Amino acid sequence: MTGGLATDAEARPDRPDGTAPPPDRGRDKAGPGALATMVRLTSGHRPAVAAATGLTLAGSALGLAQPLVARRIVDAAGQGGLLWPVLLLVGLFAGEAVTGAVGRFLLERMGEGVIRTLRHGLVSHLLRLEMRTYGEHRSADLISRVTTDTTVVREATAQAVVDMVTGCLVSAGALALMAWLDPVLLLLVAVTLAAAAAVVACLVSGLRSAAEHAQGAVGTLAADLERALGALPMVRAHCAEAREAERIGTRIDAAYRTGVRTAKLSAVMNSAAELAIQGSFLVVLVIGGLRVGDAGSLGNLVAFLLYASYLVVPLSSVFHAVGLVQRGMGAYRRIDQALRLPQEPAGRTRPPAPAPVRRPAGALTLRDVHFGYRPGRPVLRGVSLSVPHHGQIALVGRSGAGKTTIFSLAARFYEPQEGVLLFDGRPAPEMTRRECRERIALVDQNTHVVHGTLWDNITYAVPGADAAEVDRVVRLTNLTDVVERLPGGLACNLGERGATLSGGERQRVALARALLTRPSLLLLDEPTSHLDAINEAALSKVMRDIAGECALLVIAHRLSTVQNADRIYVLDAGRVIACGTHLELLRRSAAYRELAHAQTLRGTGPDSGSVE
Numbered sequence: 156m157t158g159g160l161a162t163d164a165e166a167r168p169d170r171p172d173g174t175a176p177p178p179d180r181g182r183d184k185a186g187p188g189a190l191a192t193m194v195r196l197t198s199g200h201r202p203a204v205a206a207a208t209g210l211t212l213a214g215s216a217l218g219l220a221q222p223l224v225a226r227r228i229v230d231a232a233g234q235g236g237l238l239w240p241v242l243l244l245v246g247l248f249a250g251e252a253v254t255g256a257v258g259r260f261l262l263e264r265m266g267e268g269v270i271r272t273l274r275h276g277l278v279s280h281l282l283r284l285e286m287r288t289y290g291e292h293r294s295a296d297l298i299s300r301v302t303t304d305t306t307v308v309r310e311a312t313a314q315a316v317v318d319m320v321t322g323c324l325v326s327a328g329a330l331a332l333m334a335w336l337d338p339v340l341l342l343l344v345a346v347t348l349a350a351a352a353a354v355v356a357c358l359v360s361g362l363r364s365a366a367e368h369a370q371g372a373v374g375t376l377a378a379d380l381e382r383a384l385g386a387l388p389m390v391r392a393h394c395a396e397a398r399e400a401e402r403i404g405t406r407i408d409a410a411y412r413t414g415v416r417t418a419k420l421s422a423v424m425n426s427a428a429e430l431a432i433q434g435s436f437l438v439v440l441v442i443g444g445l446r447v448g449d450a451g452s453l454g455n456l457v458a459f460l461l462y463a464s465y466l467v468v469p470l471s472s473v474f475h476a477v478g479l480v481q482r483g484m485g486a487y488r489r490i491d492q493a494l495r496l497p498q499e500p501a502g503r504t505r506p507p508a509p510a511p512v513r514r515p516a517g518a519l520t521l522r523d524v525h526f527g528y529r530p531g532r533p534v535l536r537g538v539s540l541s542v543p544h545h546g547q548i549a550l551v552g553r554s555g556a557g558k559t560t561i562f563s564l565a566a567r568f569y570e571p572q573e574g575v576l577l578f579d580g581r582p583a584p585e586m587t588r589r590e591c592r593e594r595i596a597l598v599d600q601n602t603h604v605v606h607g608t609l610w611d612n613i614t615y616a617v618p619g620a621d622a623a624e625v626d627r628v629v630r631l632t633n634l635t636d637v638v639e640r641l642p643g644g645l646a647c648n649l650g651e652r653g654a655t656l657s658g659g660e661r662q663r664v665a666l667a668r669a670l671l672t673r674p675s676l677l678l679l680d681e682p683t684s685h686l687d688a689i690n691e692a693a694l695s696k697v698m699r700d701i702a703g704e705c706a707l708l709v710i711a712h713r714l715s716t717v718q719n720a721d722r723i724y725v726l727d728a729g730r731v732i733a734c735g736t737h738l739e740l741l742r743r744s745a746a747y748r749e750l751a752h753a754q755t756l757r758g759t760g761p762d763s764g765s766v767e
């Protein structure tokens with residue numbers, strides 16, 4: 156597409172974490188460093204992180220003080236005066252417990268805050284992607300990035316950042332005190348811990364990639380499940396439940412395998428850490444025990460052992476946090492990929508013309524429009540047409556001629572590669588998409604009905620509509636019977652995708668929704684495809700009435716729907732090959748006659764230009 160993309164700045168949204176995108180936008184990377192990304196994600200929660208870190212450090216300090224008090228109690232055993240040291244020890248215990256609990260709560264709340272910000276940003280981004288992007292990605296996989304991937308990131312941020320910071324600081328404090336107590340023993344501890352750190356370092360990147368694959372497998376599983384549930388009648392009618400279950404089963408197995416691989420790497424990492432910590436504990440116990448009397452007191456050994464035991468928690472949490480961060484990074488990469496998907500530009504493609512130009516009449520005009528969804532595969536090849544402010548214009552032509560594509564361009568889901576669309580004489584690139592869309596209402600072939608009540612569905616585009624307005628469109632679209640029949644009337648819940656309505660009823664609900672907006676241009680794509688003859692006749696009358704109030708552009712295979720149109724454009728292979736009224740076209744256009752013949756349709760008047 157050449158025409159019309161907005162500037163890069165317009166196309167690129169602010170990131171949900173409130174930071175600028177990393178410079179390597181094109182690459183499939185999650186940023187300069189895992190910890191840096193985590194710190195960036197929590198940037199909006201600095202006070203909470205600071206408070207949680209402070210409380211955890213305070214709790215740890217209270218914990219670190221306990222061995223010194225314990226040493227005093229042990230060394231002074233039998234000499235009396237133990238009441239105050241014991242009370243102090245109890246106070247230190249209680250203080251550690253309280254600060255720990257408050258710190259943990261702050262962390263959890265911060266994690267929830269991070270995930271909320273991420274989800275807001277992701278949802279807002281995913282709803283504004285370029286139309287073609289939706290065709291390239293499976294919706295359930297995108298959904299899983301908002302649900303499961305963010306949950307994994309939450310665990311990493313809530314725990315890992317503070318665990319790492321406090322774990323490192325507390326370990327450093329304990330190590331310093333241990334060095335002061337017995338440097339030789341500390342050297343032995345350091346050697347065993349270094350071995351564990353080496354194992355962890357080797358496994359880190361493998362764990363991150365395994366976690367990303369595991370999250371990807373869950374996304375694919377969700378997408379395949381959505382495929383089957385979204386087409387359940389087809390699955391049932393073709394007795395394909397077993398086949399679908401088997402297909403989804405392979406996804407479940409793949410998710411299992413990637414999950415197990417992640418668990419394996421995690422287990423090795425955690426075990427290495429635990430072994431090292433326990434090993435260093437044993438070394439201290441044995442070597443320290445042998446040295447009691449020669450190079451140190453029993454109190455010293457007890458204090459050293461207690462510090463070694465206090466190292467267990469912070470060091471384990473540092474190792475655990477490394478694993479969590481890698482898992483979080485795997486998930487965050489998927490979120491980041493989604494955030495890099497191109498968004499529909501919100502602004503104008505070019506500035507409005509400075510001098511007022513004389514606008515040609517027409518709610519919508521297409522001038523020599525060329526368009527293709529893929530390079531080298533043109534769908535529209537120089538289409539020109541005009542829709543006046545009042546009256547009914549129809550598009551007819553064989554399947555695949557490009558009729559719906561014209562609607563997609565009118566709704567600015569896509570931009571033409573050549574030529575221009577004009578709304579009320581204003582070139583579309585000089586208008587925002589919102590400005591264009593506010594003028595139109597589109598009823599497409601899929602007649603979307605969303606989960607909610609009939610009222611919700613009809614007032615979707617005008618949430619504040621009053622009852623009289625809703626009543627007007629209900630009557631116009633012949634929905635009165637439906638409203639009376641449904642339990643609760645307009646308040647009746649229509650179920651998933653309007654499952655409780657017939658195809659024709661859904662079509663009329665979609666039409667009522669469009670009419671409620673009182674658009675200046677109404678686009679109807681196959682509005683009668685699901686309607687019976689009575690409803691089709693009623694709709695034809697409605698269309699005549701609407702055409703008096705606004706511009707109406709209708710696509711129809713059934714020519715009976717559009718034979719009263721003021722002008723009909725015949726489309727063939729992306730070109731307008733004829734244009735005129737029904738009777739004129741019957742006389743002049745072989746292609747139109749062919750369409751009419753196929754439907755055994757005849758002219759309506761005495762000079763109808765019968766096609767016999």
Ligand SMILES: Nc1ncnc2c1ncn2[C@@H]1O[C@H](COP(=O)(O)OP(=O)(O)OP(=O)(O)O)[C@@H](O)[C@H]1O
Pocket residue numbers: 290528529534552553554555556557558559560561
């Ligand atoms: N999103 C898309 N991506 C790629 N190609 C598409 C897309 N939508 C439509 N096409 C192709 O563009 C061509 C024109 O499709 P379009 O839907 O405009 O035809 P149509 O005249 O409305 O057909 P019908 O009467 O069957 O609805 C077809 O060949 C179709 O396969």
